[in-house]
Amino acid sequence: MAIxxxxxxxxxxxxxxxxxxxxxxxxxxxSGQGVSLVGEIAHIVGERARxxxxxxxxxxxxxxxxxxxxxxxxxxxxxxxxxxxTYTVEYLSKIKSDHIAWIAQNLAKPQPWRSTISQLTxxxxxxxxxxxxxxxxxxxxxxxxxxxxLHSLGWELNHVMAAFQQVLQHLSIDAVPINRVALHxxxxxxxxxxxxxxxxxxxxxxxxxxxxxxxxxxxxKAPHIYSKLGSFRIVLYIDQxxxxxxxxxxxxxxxxxxxxxxxxxxxxxxxxxxxTVTPWVLxxxxxxxxxxxxxxxxxxxxxxxxxxxLVDMERAKRxxxxxxxxxxxxxxxxxxxxxxxxxxxxxxxxxxxxxCMCAACFVxxxxxxxxxxxxxxxxxxxxWLEVAGFPxxxxxxxxx
Numbered sequence: 001m002a003i004x005x006x007x008x009x010x011x012x013x014x015x016x017x018x019x020x021x022x023x024x025x026x027x028x029x030x031s032g033q034g035v036s037l038v039g040e041i042a043h044i045v046g047e048r049a050r051x052x053x054x055x056x057x058x059x060x061x062x063x064x065x066x067x068x069x070x071x072x073x074x075x076x077x078x079x080x081x082x083x084x085x086t087y088t089v090e091y092l093s094k095i096k097s098d099h100i101a102w103i104a105q106n107l108a109k110p111q112p113w114r115s116t117i118s119q120l121t122x123x124x125x126x127x128x129x130x131x132x133x134x135x136x137x138x139x140x141x142x143x144x145x146x147x148x149x150l151h152s153l154g155w156e157l158n159h160v161m162a163a164f165q166q167v168l169q170h171l172s173i174d175a176v177p178i179n180r181v182a183l184h185x186x187x188x189x190x191x192x193x194x195x196x197x198x199x200x201x202x203x204x205x206x207x208x209x210x211x212x213x214x215x216x217x218x219x220x221k222a223p224h225i226y227s228k229l230g231s232f233r234i235v236l237y238i239d240q241x242x243x244x245x246x247x248x249x250x251x252x253x254x255x256x257x258x259x260x261x262x263x264x265x266x267x268x269x270x271x272x273x274x275x276t277v278t279p280w281v282l283x284x285x286x287x288x289x290x291x292x293x294x295x296x297x298x299x300x301x302x303x304x305x306x307x308x309x310l311v312d313m314e315r316a317k318r319x320x321x322x323x324x325x326x327x328x329x330x331x332x333x334x335x336x337x338x339x340x341x342x343x344x345x346x347x348x349x350x351x352x353x354x355x356c357m358c359a360a361c362f363v364x365x366x367x368x369x370x371x372x373x374x375x376x377x378x379x380x381x382x383x384w385l386e387v388a389g390f391p392x393x394x395x396x397x398x399x400x
Contacts, residue, residue: 002064003041003064003069004064005271006270006271007064007065007066007069008041009270009271009273010066010270010271011041011066011069011070011071012039012041012071012270013183013268013270014066014071014100014270015070015071015096015099015100015103016103016107016182016183017039017071018039018071018099018103019039019071019072019073019076020070020071020072020076020095020096020099021072021073021076021080021095021099022073022075022076023099023102024073026038026039026040026071026072026073027039038073038074039071039072039073039074040071040072040073040074040077041069041070041071041072042069042070042071042072042077042080042081042092043063043064043068043069044068044069044070044089044092044093044096045058045063045068045089046063047060047063047064051081052080052081052082052084052087053084053087053088053089053092056089070092070095070096070099080092103182104182104187104190107180107182109176109180110174110175110176110190110191111174111175111176111177111193112172112173112174113172113173113174113175113191113193113262114171114172115165115168115169115171115260115281116195116260116285116286117165117168117260117261117281117282117283117284117285117286118283118284118285118286119283119284120161120164120165120244120248120281120282120283121243121244121245121247121248121251121252121259121282121283121284122238122242122243122244122248122252122259122261122279122281122282122283123150123160123161123164123242123244123281124239124242124278124279124280124281125141125144125150125242127264127278127280128164128280128281129141131171131173131280132167132171132334135171135172135173136335136336136338136339137167137170137171137329137333137334137335137336138167138328138329138334138336139163139164139167139334140159140163140334141160141163142159143156143159143160144156144160149240149241149242150241150242150243150244151206151243151244151245151246151248151249157244157245161244163334164281166332166333166334167333167334168281169333170333170334170335170360173191173262174191175190175191175192175193175262176190176191176192176193177192177193177194177195178192178193178194178197178227178229178234178277179229181229181265181275183229183230183232183268183270183275187265187268187275188265188266188267188268189264189265189266190264190265191262191263191264192262192263192264192265192277193260193261193262194259194260194261194262194263194282195260195285196258196259196260196285197227197258197259197260197261198227198256198257198258199225199226199227199236199256199257199258199259200225200226200227200255200256201224201225201252201253201254201255201256201257202219202223202224202225202226203220203221203222203223203224204223204224204225204238204240204243204249204252204253205249205253206246206249206253219235222237223237223238223239223240223252224236224237224238225238225252225257225259229275231273232273232274232275233273233274233275234275234277235274235275235276235277236263236276236277236278236279236282237276237278238252238279251284258284258285259282259283259284259285260282260283260284260285260286261279261280261281261282261283262279262280262281263277263278263279263280264277264278264280265277266278302359302360302363304341304342304359307342307359307369307376307388310369310376310387310388310389311376311378311387311388312387312388312390313387315390316378316385316386316387319386319390320385321385321386322382322383322384322385322386323343323345323356323377323383323384323386324383326383326384327343327356327384330355330356330357330358330361331355331356331357332348332355332357332358332361332365333358333360333361335358335360335361337356337358340358340359340379341359341378341379342358342359342362342376342377342378342379343356343357343358343359343377343379343384344356344357344358344359344362344366344369344374344375344376344377345357345374345375345377346362346366346367346368346369346373346374346375346389347366347367347373347374348365348366348367349365349366349367354374362374369388369389370389371389371390371391371392373389374389375388375389375390376388376389
């Protein structure tokens with residue numbers, strides 16, 4: 001019984017077109033003569049009773065299922081079949097599982113993703129909020145009512161989009177660039193990033209009634225965007241509740257678009273050669289001259305020694321001034337302040353106003369520590385204690 005085309009595609013995908021033993025690619029393209037397949041699908045339990053490792057109760061059909069197959073180069077396929085004493089069923093099963101784990105670790109290494117989006121066109125509110133919370137950031141959703149479509153918010157949508165943009169400027173999520181994804185079972189659940197990725201769009205149009213239908217899996221009707229990854233099609237199903245503006249609907253409905261963004265792989269169909277991704281956020285990429293400014297922004301640990309040098313614990317303990325109520329998030333980047341050493345209540349250079357800042361935002365956007373400019377607070381068991389930027393002695397000190 002021959003291995004089906006469907007099963008063959010699954011095995012080549014599971015093993016990322018590499019030999020499970022030597023890890024060498026078994027697709028070769030030499031001298032522009034086209035791609036040559038130099039790999040072979042091998043059986044763990046032999047295909048027939050007289051074959052290597054053939055003694056088993058498995059049926060012929062079960063012997064040709066993906067669970068009983070792995071991909072090898074020709075040299076190792078012969079070695080495995082010539083030496084069944086060494087290459088037992090158990091050993092080959094372990095070789096395959098170890099190979100899939102190796103692929104996930106070595107061929108698809110996540111990289112810190114920093115937003116290069118200038119205009120948000122799609123915000124999967126629950127999924128993106130889940131990621132920001134895991135990273136210790138909070139998004140100000142005071143203007144958003146659960147269950148509403150984003151484009152129905154009217155003027156309040158500006159507030160919601162600004163809140164997400166503010167967090168995305170500081171958020172770093174480990175994700176694999178989509179063009180570096182190795183297609184195998186271990187890829188499911190993996191965060192992936194897009195940078196100026198071209199997509200085709202289908203079945204997306206503005207619906208004034210907002211009666212959007214749920215996904216049925218029928219791509220002839222389901223709203224989605226898609227692109228190519230080798231022989232696979234990358235499909236992002238679009239929940240139209242999360243499209244932001246009328247302009248965004250026009251982009252999605254134009255037939256083709258270019259987006260940057262972030263999502264998670266949710267499925268791989270080897271037979272249909274489709275990779276499905278749930279998008280978390282999509283948007284218009286930042287122009288090249290704008291991108292340089294974003295990349296110049298440091299994403300390194302902040303040197304706290306200049307703030308340490310300002311601390312006057314003698315006066316702090318004497319005045320015992322605590323910021324009340326204690327802020328939970330940085331007003332600028334929305335980072336959770338829990339676990340932070342310092343908090344600064346001070347003037348912000350580019351806002352013309354004051355805010356409660358984490359140390360990182362103060363270094364980038366604060367003015368200075370001093371009466372009339374900003375106060376430095378240190379976290380202790382009672383809350384945020386003022387430790388620098390005190391009022392002049394003759395003014396006294398009042399609790400905030």
